[in-house]
Amino acid sequence: MSQAAVVARTSSEGAGGFAADTARSRVVLEQEYRLMTSTFPLHLAVALDGAGWHPAAWREPHSRPSELFSASYWTDLVTTAERGLLDFVTIEDSLSVPTAHPFGPVDNSVDQVRARLDAHLVAARLAPVTRNIGLVPTVTTTHTEPFHVSKAVATLDYTSRGRAGWQVKVSASALESGQFGRRSIPELSEQDRESIVAGVLPDFVRDLFDESAEAADIVRRLWDSWEDDAEIRDVAQRRFIDRDKVHTIDFEGKYLSVRGPSITPRPPQGQPVVTALAHQRVAYELAARAADLVFVTPPGAEQVAPIIGEVNAAQERVGRRGEALRVYADVVVFLDADGESGQDRLDRLDALSGNEYRSDAYIFAGSVSALADLLIAWQEKGIDGFRLRPGVAVDDLDAISGRLVPELQNRGVFRTEYPQENLRGVLGLPTDVPNRYAAGTPAA
């Protein structure tokens, strides 16, 4: 990823005639950037979720449904992803058992995977058995404590030696609040559900997103609450730390207040990578406020540019400064296998589950070369990278690392080895991140 191009895409300050000029020159620069990057390495990640994203994935011959809760299963998946030199894996999670319909009522069917492990701990278990791949667990902000989340992700950054990330997730589920019991979140009405699908969030859901942005801000401030060189080990003076380099954060928000400092020193990356999945305005704004990287779900090639436009508008609206959000498109994939096309696999899986598979993301079924075409085409429309959701974890991940990646390498658009960098470096984010509390850092 070109740093110069990134900088050119960044600024959103200013007003009046001068700003208009800046805006115009930015557009020009952006176009040049697109041209430049069309030959630049593509960014690829995968989203891991149980046996795969199709509800019948667990029934496939290679799937290992009785091992979904074992370390060896997850080790095999992440090792496969690392063999494909992917940027990172995300690990899905929620504070309730997976259900067929995210906003639907409790689902008591027995024919699908209805259990999951804590994703953060899965990532921590994987850290010592991997070397290069980023580990990005989903952690919900709604019921959890930002203090705990902050030290957990910071510690993952230590145990993975600079490869930690976090997928921020909001929980608007009455079911989940009923399991925690310390706050009550209303049951969504039929009308609420319709309006969510139409892209309009009920007020209490908007508040949860707002709270989530506060939580993420606290997490980030706590990461900065120790300066990198706070630990001095001055034996002569008998001072372990320079206490002037450890800061309370004294955060007082609309929803949350946390004093700090963190109990965990600043993590190796300074700021581990924050990500969020977003489908509409409020979520784009959350990503623009909190994240480094946003996962978006264009339903097809034509919607890629408009969605990037919406993400950019959200960044302007929230007054984002510094690095622009990296935009990764989510695509569910069913790749051709020996003797069976991706489409046939999908049809067969649909027949097993008894329903046509639907997703918030684009569903691709076909050959690796057709998928490579799609990725390159979408990248030319301005997408920074992709997060592939394997329809069947074992099979499609194998195809991604074993066939898609070599195809992309042959076309000269994907790396042939890992850069010797931390996750931020792999993503093209600055690896030297100023600490907001350090003397001399300009106010953010």
Place this chain on the structure above:
Amino acid sequence: MSSQQRKQVILGAYLGGVNHHTAWWDPQAGSQIEFDSFEHTARTAERGKFDFFFLAEGLALRERAGQVFDQDIIGRPDTFTVLASLAAVTEHLGLAGTINATFNEPYELARQFATLDQLSGGRAAWNVVTSFDAFTGQNFRRGGYLDSSQRYERAEETLALVRELWDSWRSDDIVADKDSGRFLARPDAGEFAFHGSHFDVSGKFTVPRSPQGRPVILQAGVSPQGRDFAAGNADAIFSPYGDLPDAVEFYRDIKARAVAAGREPGEIKILPSASFVLGTSEADAIEKYRDIRNQQVTGQTALILLEQIWNRDLSAYDPEGPLPDIAPDPEAPPIIQGKAFIHQDRFATVERLRAVAESKKLTLREVVIDQFERGPIVGTAQQVAEKIDSFVQNDGSDGFIIGSHLVPTGLDEFVDEVVPLLQDRGALRADYEGTTLRDNLGLAIPAEREKASAR
């Protein structure tokens, strides 16, 4: 040989951390935060056939009069994350984490420990602590604090709910039969409901029954409520009593409370923390120990340790002079914050310290060196092995949680020199026999709930 009747010594390994014991000033001292240090200590403990690795916790940096401590180690990692990562580099070692019951929610805790148990093949343990101060509360959404009378009540309910969640799955609930398409044996797998005064919750738990059924429960805290809580609930106690007479009394008291709670005495293990110093001769070891103590307890550290008892600013006192002549001030706002205060009567403690100073003719700093240490085991390897074994055989405890002042390599010499001697005495396993922490400790896997009627 009588090795069959011998009580087996249970060994836990702690990685020294946030206190004045840890000799960060030693040229050999390594990082307190890099994973290498944790990995080294855990691998060393596993090489020594220890039962488990143990992590303490504190959820706010220690402060004195509003300023972060700068003379000791501060800073530590997240407990769960380190333990889950250690699960990848160890095979048999139990993974015990101290986690506060006041500043965590049961649903989340139950998931985290059940996940750790899954990912480690049955090696998870939870050391339940109840520190509750308002100072720490400022780091949390729930804020504030719990009245001290309520903290064990909340802990009791937290644990009951956590067990309810762990028990909500049976080990045969996952069928995963590809042919028939049946994943779950019953639709209500994981279902739970709990109606208490602190928690009124219901729903479904996400983690299938883990290898130990219920991760092992440890407790640390010695107040009467703490003892009853442990006697009723814990599989083991992290005890502060390292001197034989106190330890024997505590041991009897806890086992009696356990029996009163309807349990077998062997169902609860008592494990004091202990540091150790090895020497080529007894005199060499004592000399080394004096030297270490002298470095650990500087004048400043001595004053701070006393301030925690007196709850007054004592900075005007000379560490090389007599103990402060004033009375403690329990009612004042705490001068030292973020440090777990182990239940004690301040006035009685001051009385005791004064008596020691008087009888042994000690300065302020010397009193602290003499009194503020929990049972170090000092001597040749032979002597240390002998002391550990006889302490356990005399019912001072069921084992020890051992740590060194030197991170991360301090445990090496214990494993190289003392462990073989304990094995020769028949007091420590030559190799691991089972696969879970419960196997290591000789604790049964809890019975599962009767099968709920299939709906």
